[in-house]
Amino acid sequence: MLGGLTGFTNNTGTDWGERLLNTVASKTIRHMFTQSESVEVAVRCYPSSKLLQGSIDSFKMSGSGLVIRREFRTEEMSFETDAVSIDFSCVMQGQIRLKQPTQAVVQVTLTQADINQSFQAELVQKRLQDISTPALTDLSGGQPVSFTEVQVQLLPENQVQIFAKADLGEKGLVPLSMKSTLSVERRRRIRFKDPQFQPEAVPEESREISQTLTSAFAEILDNMVDLDRFNLDGVTMRINRLETQGDKLIFSGYAQIERVPNNP
Template identity: 70%
Template structure:
């Protein structure tokens, strides 16, 4: 029954329940990610006998080098709950199950490198290629337009520099350069606002086209990042604020945890 669980030789010890739950929780949470460099879980339950009733005082998780749904790299993720009710019987069988929904304070750190990798993910690429939008196809003689190469640079004060090449599907590539402000909207969306379009490095013959394409790309990005599309089964993320800090983008908010998900997009 306790296969793989360590530190249980002395069930009368005051921390045997915490050790068991830490092990089960670490194994459960690690399986939510396609990859994980480290996942550390700290469960507080004093006295340990409370665990028999399924009551724990707090639950903390810190993860580094995480990958979600095979393509989305997270440099750091942490969350912490208050008191939580769990199913002790499930713990004995090596599983983690909540008796009732709970909330956790959460922080997520993305790196500039990880953000740029995400633009190569199929989930993102399909929103940036073969766009049959009248405002764009007018520029390409009726052909779908794509933005196959998008690069992001993090700037101070919650701004991003975005560079891209727009493929008009007629043999012409048009450079796109701009800076945008990012902010949290309705606690679940990331908005891309106030685009400042830079045409200085664009050939003069393409500047009018680049202006239109830049505005279109800013609008596409503004409608793209909705956290509900990335939720794990049973877990919803909600954001209170974001901040650019060097080459990191830091989100803080909370997670609404209805149940512990069984998996989180692991490779098949």
């Protein structure tokens, strides 16, 4: 179920048009997500009379517990747009329609638990299950290989420790362990750079095959996370920077908004 909806406190003297737009914008933004714990929206327009012509100085949203595409949870997300031009007649009908595209500064926070839960999502599972490359099937006796039980631990300086298991079918499960450094490529792709096999977390008798499988797993991860696969309808996300802070991974960047998205 959708969570609570809270609006930022309006300044004294804000007219009915700005209050109406705050209400409609709150409802619209909330419905961009499959679930939400809280969504706060504020519209800035001075003087407020500009609103009747559809001119807004900025539009700000802050939300928590937001779920995108039914399976990808974000702990926190906030954005603030540049000046926005809207069709005010649509606001009267309970809708927001942009007259022209706009940009927004965006920050997204994922917890370590969010990241680990995302590995259970169908979109991610498709990339990790029943892999039949020659290099892997040679190790499994000709059977497809799947990577399961993925657990990510966030470390300082954008590093991550990753544990997983490779399912070799009749040959059983092989534990994997690696460290890698997260980085951003072309503002849209998350890279797992400089993967390093961690033998101390693997039984000695499995280390040789585990190292080979870990290398293959690292390559799959490195080609997995492309933001264009997760964009909301009408919104293109780009990352300028990422940073690990304790058990959280924080992204900052921008969004190009062509139109207000439909429901997920």
